[in-house]
Amino acid sequence: MTNRLSRSTHPGLTLHPERMIQFGEGNFMRAFVDWQLQQMNNQGLFNGSAVLIQPIAQGTGGVADLMAAQDNLYTVLLNGIMDNETVNSREIISSVSRVINPYMDYEAYLALAENDDLEFITSNTTEAGIAYLPGDRADDAPPKSFPGKLTALLHRRFELGKKGFVIIPCELIDRNGEKLREIVERYAADWNLGAEFLQWLKSENTFCCSLVDRIVPGYPRDQAAALEAELGYLDNVMVTAEPFLFWVIEGPESLTERLPLAKAGLNVVVTPDMTPYRERKVHLLNGPHTAMVPLGLLAGLETVEDVMNDGTFSRFVKQLIEEELIPMLDLPAGQLLSYADAVQERFRNPFIRHELTSISLNSISKFKARLLPVLLRYQQERGQLPERMTLAFAALLLSYRGDRIPRQDGAEVLAVFDQAWSQPDSFVNTILGDSSLWGQDLTRLPGLADAIAAHLQQLEHEDSRAALQELVG
Ligand SMILES: NC(=O)c1ccc[n+]([C@@H]2O[C@H](COP(=O)([O-])OP(=O)(O)OC[C@H]3O[C@@H](n4cnc5c(N)ncnc54)[C@H](O)[C@@H]3O)[C@@H](O)[C@H]2O)c1
Numbered sequence: 001m002t003n004r005l006s007r008s009t010h011p012g013l014t015l016h017p018e019r020m021i022q023f024g025e026g027n028f029m030r031a032f033v034d035w036q037l038q039q040m041n042n043q044g045l046f047n048g049s050a051v052l053i054q055p056i057a058q059g060t061g062g063v064a065d066l067m068a069a070q071d072n073l074y075t076v077l078l079n080g081i082m083d084n085e086t087v088n089s090r091e092i093i094s095s096v097s098r099v100i101n102p103y104m105d106y107e108a109y110l111a112l113a114e115n116d117d118l119e120f121i122t123s124n125t126t127e128a129g130i131a132y133l134p135g136d137r138a139d140d141a142p143p144k145s146f147p148g149k150l151t152a153l154l155h156r157r158f159e160l161g162k163k164g165f166v167i168i169p170c171e172l173i174d175r176n177g178e179k180l181r182e183i184v185e186r187y188a189a190d191w192n193l194g195a196e197f198l199q200w201l202k203s204e205n206t207f208c209c210s211l212v213d214r215i216v217p218g219y220p221r222d223q224a225a226a227l228e229a230e231l232g233y234l235d236n237v238m239v240t241a242e243p244f245l246f247w248v249i250e251g252p253e254s255l256t257e258r259l260p261l262a263k264a265g266l267n268v269v270v271t272p273d274m275t276p277y278r279e280r281k282v283h284l285l286n287g288p289h290t291a292m293v294p295l296g297l298l299a300g301l302e303t304v305e306d307v308m309n310d311g312t313f314s315r316f317v318k319q320l321i322e323e324e325l326i327p328m329l330d331l332p333a334g335q336l337l338s339y340a341d342a343v344q345e346r347f348r349n350p351f352i353r354h355e356l357t358s359i360s361l362n363s364i365s366k367f368k369a370r371l372l373p374v375l376l377r378y379q380q381e382r383g384q385l386p387e388r389m390t391l392a393f394a395a396l397l398l399s400y401r402g403d404r405i406p407r408q409d410g411a412e413v414l415a416v417f418d419q420a421w422s423q424p425d426s427f428v429n430t431i432l433g434d435s436s437l438w439g440q441d442l443t444r445l446p447g448l449a450d451a452i453a454a455h456l457q458q459l460e461h462e463d464s465r466a467a468l469q470e471l472v473g
Pocket residue numbers: 023024025026027028029054055056059060124125126127128129146170171172212213214215216217218410
């Protein structure tokens with residue numbers, strides 16, 4: 001039996017001081033932000049580690065415990081093709097100091113406010129995480145929401161008279177930094193934390209919007225045994241990712257010095273306006289992902305690669321991108337097409353297994369962020385619905401009945417669906433009319449309820465492949 005990865009199996013690894021607080025201990029953050037800290041540390045440019053905060057009570061299956069059991073070390077495996085070269089690298093990441101579970105040790109969490117070395121805060125709590133929960137209170141230990149927890153920490157920092165933070169959320173929602181700031185300010189007001197704290201929040205803290213891009217399929221379950229033999233140690237939290245990486249941070253120029261990512265050769269842009277980068281990525285990469293998931297799963301496909309190797313499905317993806325998404329984006333079409341071609345190549349990456357079920361987590365908020373804005377714009381500009389996106393929307397609603405494929409979403413969202421599906425005859429109107437899901441009443445969108453009802457009928461009687469074939473030829 002091989003030994004578990006630890007500082008004893010790998011004694012030479014440097015311990016760096018904690019300079020970043022990171023909300024989210026998931027695969028993505030470990031293969032993206034922490035991997036980048038490692039690259040800066042390798043080159044002597046940062047000398048810092050991240051302390052990770054588990055944002056929800058259940059976490060993702062005890063990552064905090066698994067990390068602690070291997071001294072917070074883990075392996076990142078980069079697999080793919082980059083600049084026409086095949087990359088198959090393995091690196092032990094030592095840029096995570098520890099993982100704090102604030103549900104178990106809230107004082108350790110709040111004590112982070114005392115550390116003057118800490119100057120950055122990052123987060124990825126999925127699109128569902130940057131949310132205002134009215135039930136959160138200042139004296140909850142901890143508040144349930146991520147912004148509530150952050151407000152409590154920032155308030156403790158303010159009370160200690162210390163400097164603020166540069167806060168860079170990575171959630172894939174529009175204007176993530178601004179949304180997070182607004183919610184923190186709302187808690188500050190609701191909890192009567194005082195005008196001086198509000199002033200300190202504004203003047204001492206910088207909330208940056210950011211956009212992340214790297215496909216991170218996560219733990220390589222199907223290759224775990226072979227990798228254990230190859231690596232010579234057991235690693236329960238290793239992560240696979242593609243070599244490609246892109247991070248756009250909307251922030252002050254000075255950030256390039258304080259967080260020298262680009263200096264370390266990483267594909268990171270600090271810019272005063274990230275809008276075009278964001279629209280391109282969220283709609284042309286994440287949008288197709290979210291569209292392919294329910295349709296692919298309903299047809300029995302398992303991975304993004306399966307979808308791209310299937311003639312009907314890959315035509316669907318291409319047509320969705322070229323005929324429904326690209327025409328609605330405000331960037332030069334040529335540039336969008338070449339980005340879209342590169343994305344489809346990345347989707348075909350033969351070296352990684354990107355499970356459709358892993359993309360399906362919180363699919364309702366993903367649909368709202370990634371596809372709905374384009375669907376609305378298409379309807380407004382063309383006076384008709386985009387057919388492929390509408391079919392994918394129907395498949396998503398069907399998949400949330402929970403009987404055909406597993407659903408992964410918040411309890412509140414699932415309860416809304418269970419209630420709506422309990423009355424099948426009124427399901428379409430109830431669900432489309434629920435503004436808590438879509439931010440508006442979608443029954444008002446001409447033709448949508450009828451189109452969804454027709455597709456639901458179709459998907460009940462034939463499989464999603466047949467429905468796609470009718471549409472994409
Ligand atoms: N995996 C990728 O390829 C990839 C690429 C780019 C961006 N992302 C982003 O990363 C997020 C997480 O992906 P992952 O692959 O790390 O998944 P994961 O399951 O490994 O991690 C999910 C993380 O989100 C937290 N979380 C889940 N629901 C939450 C909620 N309601 N409130 C607060 N925190 C919550 C979990 O505690 C965990 O830290 C995605 O939603 C996406 O926005 C992922």
